[in-house]
Amino acid sequence: MSIIIDNDTKLVISGLTGREGTFHGLRNRDYGTQVVAGVTPGKGGADVEGIPVYDTIAESVQEQGANTSMVFVPARFAAAAINEAIDSGVGTVIAITEGIPVMDMLPTYWKAKEKGVTLIGPNCPGILSPDKANVGIIPAQFFDQGKIGVVSKSGTLTYQIGNELKQAGEGNSSIVGIGGDPIVGSDFIDILTMFEADDETELIVMVGEIGGDAEERAADFIAENISKPVVGYIAGFTAPPGKQMGHAGAIISGSSGTAQAKKEALEAKGVRVGESPTEAAKIAVETLRAL
Amino acid sequence: MDLLEYQGKELFARHDLPVPEGSHAKSAEEARAASEVLGYPVAVKAQVLIGGRGKAGGIKIAQDAVQAHEHAGDIIGMDIFGPHGEGPFKVHELWVEAGSDIKAEYYASVILDRSAKKLLIMLSHMGGMDVEAVAESNPEALIKEHVDPINGLSLEAALAIVAKSEIPAEFADQVAAILVKMAEIAQTEDATLIEINPLIVNAAGEVVALDSKTTIDDNSLYRHPELEELAAEIEDPQEAMAKERGLTYVKLDGDIGILGNGAGLCMSTLDVVAQAGGAPANFLDAGGGSKADAIINALEVITSDTKVKAVLFNIFGGITRGDEVAKGIIEAVSKMGIELPIVVRLDGTNSEEGLRLLAEAGLDNLHNESTMLGAAERVVELAGSN
Numbered sequence: 001m002s003i004i005i006d007n008d009t010k011l012v013i014s015g016l017t018g019r020e021g022t023f024h025g026l027r028n029r030d031y032g033t034q035v036v037a038g039v040t041p042g043k044g045g046a047d048v049e050g051i052p053v054y055d056t057i058a059e060s061v062q063e064q065g066a067n068t069s070m071v072f073v074p075a076r077f078a079a080a081a082i083n084e085a086i087d088s089g090v091g092t093v094i095a096i097t098e099g100i101p102v103m104d105m106l107p108t109y110w111k112a113k114e115k116g117v118t119l120i121g122p123n124c125p126g127i128l129s130p131d132k133a134n135v136g137i138i139p140a141q142f143f144d145q146g147k148i149g150v151v152s153k154s155g156t157l158t159y160q161i162g163n164e165l166k167q168a169g170e171g172n173s174s175i176v177g178i179g180g181d182p183i184v185g186s187d188f189i190d191i192l193t194m195f196e197a198d199d200e201t202e203l204i205v206m207v208g209e210i211g212g213d214a215e216e217r218a219a220d221f222i223a224e225n226i227s228k229p230v231v232g233y234i235a236g237f238t239a240p241p242g243k244q245m246g247h248a249g250a251i252i253s254g255s256s257g258t259a260q261a262k263k264e265a266l267e268a269k270g271v272r273v274g275e276s277p278t279e280a281a282k283i284a285v286e287t288l289r290a291l
Numbered sequence: 292m293d294l295l296e297y298q299g300k301e302l303f304a305r306h307d308l309p310v311p312e313g314s315h316a317k318s319a320e321e322a323r324a325a326s327e328v329l330g331y332p333v334a335v336k337a338q339v340l341i342g343g344r345g346k347a348g349g350i351k352i353a354q355d356a357v358q359a360h361e362h363a364g365d366i367i368g369m370d371i372f373g374p375h376g377e378g379p380f381k382v383h384e385l386w387v388e389a390g391s392d393i394k395a396e397y398y399a400s401v402i403l404d405r406s407a408k409k410l411l412i413m414l415s416h417m418g419g420m421d422v423e424a425v426a427e428s429n430p431e432a433l434i435k436e437h438v439d440p441i442n443g444l445s446l447e448a449a450l451a452i453v454a455k456s457e458i459p460a461e462f463a464d465q466v467a468a469i470l471v472k473m474a475e476i477a478q479t480e481d482a483t484l485i486e487i488n489p490l491i492v493n494a495a496g497e498v499v500a501l502d503s504k505t506t507i508d509d510n511s512l513y514r515h516p517e518l519e520e521l522a523a524e525i526e527d528p529q530e531a532m533a534k535e536r537g538l539t540y541v542k543l544d545g546d547i548g549i550l551g552n553g554a555g556l557c558m559s560t561l562d563v564v565a566q567a568g569g570a571p572a573n574f575l576d577a578g579g580g581s582k583a584d585a586i587i588n589a590l591e592v593i594t595s596d597t598k599v600k601a602v603l604f605n606i607f608g609g610i611t612r613g614d615e616v617a618k619g620i621i622e623a624v625s626k627m628g629i630e631l632p633i634v635v636r637l638d639g640t641n642s643e644e645g646l647r648l649l650a651e652a653g654l655d656n657l658h659n660e661s662t663m664l665g666a667a668e669r670v671v672e673l674a675g676s677n
Contacts, residue, residue, distance in 0.1 A: 076513060101511035102403060103481050109408050110440045125609070139609040139640055154555020159607045159639060160663065180554060182405045182483075209555055212405045235558040238565045239574070240543065259562075276563050278664050 002129035002174040003149070003194040003201075004092060004118065005033075005068060009133045012037040012060040012090065014081040015072035016048050024072065024096075024137050025051070031134040036064035039081075057081075057088035070126070070135050071095040078122065079104035086117045094135050095121035095185070105183040112185055119185025125155035125177035138175060146171020148284060149195035151188055152207035153180045153214075157235060157277060161207060164281035170288060173200040180209065188218035196226050203229045203288045205280065206271075208262055210236035215262040223269040229287050232266045232273040233280035234259045292507045295338040297386040298521050299503030302480060308472040309499045313388035322363030323356050325387040331355055332390035335362040339380035340523070341373040342504070349382065352390060359387065374421075381526070391501060396489035397458055397466065398422055401438070401473045403483040410438040410477055412449075412470055416457040418489035432457065444474035465498035466490070480518070481511030529573070529596050536588045538575060545570025547674050548593035548602035548631075550586075552577050552611045560605040563663060569671035572599045577611070586619025587626070594629055601674035604635045605663055606642075613637045613645030621652045632673040634658045636666035 011028065015021035016038025026049060029035040037060035038048055044055035052064065060066045069085035071078055071093065078097040085093040086108070093112065100122045112119040120127060126136010130145040137155070142163040148170055152158040155177055162175060176191050178184050188206055195201045204226070208215040215234065222230050237259040263273045272287070274280025294302065300310040314325035326333045337349030344350050349371050353359035363385055370379035396419035404411040414434045417425045426433050434455045438444045449467035458466055473485050484506040491501045512519040525531040533540030539554070543561075547569045551557030554576050561571045573596065577589050593602055606616050616637060623629065633656055637645045649657055658673070660666035 075510065099510045101481050101514075102483060102508050103478055103511065106403075106408065106410070106440050137610055142639065152555070154553060154558075156551070156553025156557075156607050156609060157555035157559055159609055160556055160559070163607070163638065182403060183408055207555070209558055214406075217406065233559075235555050235562060238543075238561040238571060239558060240541075275566060276664060277559055278662070 001198050001200045002132055003191070003198050004120065004174065004176065005127050005129050005133040005135050007132050009068045009135065010034050010036045010064065010066050011068050011070055011135055012039060012057055012064070012066035013070045013072055014039045014057065014085065016040065016051065017043055017046070017053060018072065021072040022048055028134050028136070031140050033133040033135060036060065036066050057085050057090065061089040066090055068092040068094065068135065071097055071122070073097060075099035079108055082108050082119070082122070083111060086112050086115050086119070090117070092118045093120070093185070094124075094126055095119065096124060096126055096136050097121075098123040100181070102181070102183050105181070109183055109185060120176065121179040121184060123181045124179030124184070125158065127174060127176050128172070129174045130172055136177065138177065142166060143175060144171030147173060147200065147202040147288060149173045149198065149201040149204045150175040150207065151191040151195070151204065152177055153209050154207060154235065157207055160277045161205060161233065161281050164278055165284065168281065168285045170285050173198055182212065187214045189221045192218060192221065192226055192230070196228060201228065202291060203231065203284060205284050206230055206232050207280075208232065208234045210234075210239050210259050210262075211257050213257060216265040219265040219269040219271060222271060229291070230271045231280055231284040231287060232263070232271045233277055234262045234273060292509055292512065292518070292522055293340045294503070294505040294507065294518070294521065295340065295384065295523070296336065296503050297338055297384075299485070299505035300500065302476065302505060303472075303500055303503060306472050306476050308469055308476070309497060311389050311391050311499055311501065313386050316363065316385045316387050317383065319360045319364035319367065322385050322387050323360040326353060326359035327356055329387065329389045333359055334388045334390055335359060335366060336386045336388060337366045337369065337371060337382040338384040338386055339371050339382055341371060341377055341380050343374040344371060346374075347371045363387070391491060391499065392494035393489075393491045393501075394494060395492040397491070398425070398488045399466070399470060399473065399490045400484070400486040400488070401477050402486075404437065407437055409440050410474060412436050412438060412444070412452055412474065414452055414456050414458070414466070414470065418491070422488060438474050443478060444471050446471055462492055462498055469498060469500070480515060481508040482506060483508050529592055532595060533575070533592045536592065538585070538589055538592060539578065540592055541574040542596070543571050543573055545572045546598050546600045547670055548572050548596065548599040549605070550575045550577055550589050550593060550602065551605045552607065556605065556607055560603065560663070560667070563667040564603065564671065567664075567667040567671045569667070569674060572596055582615050583619035583622060586616055587623040590620070590623040590629065591627065594627070594631060599631065600677040601632045601634065601670050603666060603670040604633065604637070605666060606637050606639065608637075608639030608642060610640075612640050613642035614648060615641075617645035617648040620657070621648065621654065624654055624657070630656055632656050632658060632670075632677060634660055634666050634670040634673065636660045636663055
């Protein structure tokens with residue numbers, strides 16, 4: 001098993017005909033993901049290297065049986081595309097687009113919840129279930145199939161940790177980038193719940209960063225609900241308060257949301273936290289082998 | 292993007308949220324002229340993006356034109372420090388406002404609550420002081436209610452919030468109407484924070500916003516060109532240069548220039564350098580898919596900070612290609628004649644090709660390291676001996 005995406009994933013890509021959409025969409029297909037359709041309003045009937053393009057996501061669901069949507073359209077149109085996907089009948093929407101206004105995401109978040117649709121992102125690298133499917137921009141060659149589930153706010157940091165796991169001879173069940181925005185469709189708790197229920201996952205690595213309180217809430221949740229070992233890493237110890245560090249959510253205001261506070265919250269609940277990505281990977285490998 | 296007090300109040304006024312009359316001034320002479328139109332007394336208020344201006348001497352009351360001129364002259368050019376030592380914030384602009392006869396001071400705010408994924412309204416009859424102190428000493432005096440994320444804040448819901456507070460019933464309608472406006476401004480103007488402290492009752496019994504602290508979501512600026520124009524000029528030369536070039540750069544205090552790809556990896560690089568005993572000079576996220584040009588731009592920004600003694604490149608390529616990064620480094624170093632030691636850790640997509648290019652270039656000041664920790668230790672050592 002794996003979570004969210006696997007061999008049964010039938011992917012429809014909003015924005016497939018754009019430059020980035022084409023590049024990553026084809027990479028996802030080359031990896032083995034079933035990319036069944038693209039959607040660009042007004043371009044229905046065209047195709048991208050054999051992938052049929054429709055005007056609407058709903059058509060791709062009807063015609064091709066798409067069950068998962070990836071949104072790759074520019075920020076100002078992305079919320080509309082996510083909402084279209086939520087209404088289309090797919091069960092999962094993965095939004096890669098960066099820079100969507102947060103006031104667009106508030107109603108979108110609640111709509112996905114109400115309809116029971118799993119929303120991942122926005123502003124995330126997507127999901128990779130090694131040897132099964134890759135949806136998004138994660139470079140799959142740095143990950144092997146295995147027993148460690150990874151959930152992260154950051155893309156490149158995930159590559160760093162995943163690659164260290166690979167070099168140590170371990171692999172992943174799924175790697176989920178939840179995104180660094182203030183409002184994301186799924187947070188640590190949602191993904192931890194899925195990894196807990198996944199047979200293949202034996203250990204979970206959780207990669208957080210400054211801003212918000214998702215890590216603190218996850219710490220409480222882990223103590224109550226997660227039986228599998230969790231290893232943490234937090235980025236941003238040296239970030240000065242009040243400065244925004246790239247990710248829209250990565251800003252500390254006042255005392256809460258600091259890396260130190262998050263680390264302490266996790267450790268207080270028995271989660272071991274690595275000082276560096278390297279150490280986090282090392283702890284994960286040791287813990288897994290001691291199971 | 293944070294709005295100055297007067298910019299926030301102009302936004303309020305456009306939505307018919309009541310504010311005192313006032314005028315913007317950039318010199319003592321303009322302030323004097325504004326005061327003559329407004330009549331006395333007037334408040335001369337420093338426009339800086341930090342709280343605690345009053346205590347720092349940035350707000351003064353003038354009883355006549357001569358005083359208005361004098362106060363404005365004192366305040367312009369002043370360095371204001373925040374209550375926790377933030378700053379300095381130099382005063383370039385003033386807001387000259389008709390004096391208000393304050394009968395009561397309340398607190399009202401609407402903020403994006405990330406945990407609840409809703410807007411949160413906070414209201415208190417205890418205004419004009421630090422809201423965190425109120426939350427600590429009198430938590431029951433701070434009413435907190437979420438806004439319905441689909442339907443917004445109705446007048447009925449707003450009246451119910453006011454009824455929970457100790458704000459007198461005679462002002463309930465006005466305060467509730469203001470809460471509705473605040474929620475509306477948050478949604479239509481993409482404000483993730485609107486704080487009015489104090490929200491006052493004046494001598495005429497009108498409820499008016501006497502201050503404004505407003506933050507607009509940067510991602511929304513494409514649909515608010517009138518707000519985007521208000522963006523304060525960036526004072527730090529490197530930050531200004533980076534913004535012009537579309538790079539995400541934050542200046543820090545140290546002497547080790549940092550370039551990473553992706554916000555998370557870049558933050559992590561700062562941490563690892565600090566753990567190795569070094570002090571990062573900056574955060575610079577070259578972003579995904581960086582091409583050689585972006586790398587050259589980034590190196591120019593980093594090395595224009597004269598404090599920088601050594602530079603660390605930490606790249607784990609996903610979309611970013613190692614060969615493009617290497618080409619950028621080689622071109623920048625040879626074109627700009629950079630002599631500072633540069634430690635390069637290149638991993639991920641096309642990193643082998645990138646490392647080959649770097650080796651072939653044979654630049655004396657380039658140092659390759661294969662791991663992130665090794666690279667951090669090396670750059671700290673090189674910065675120390677340079």
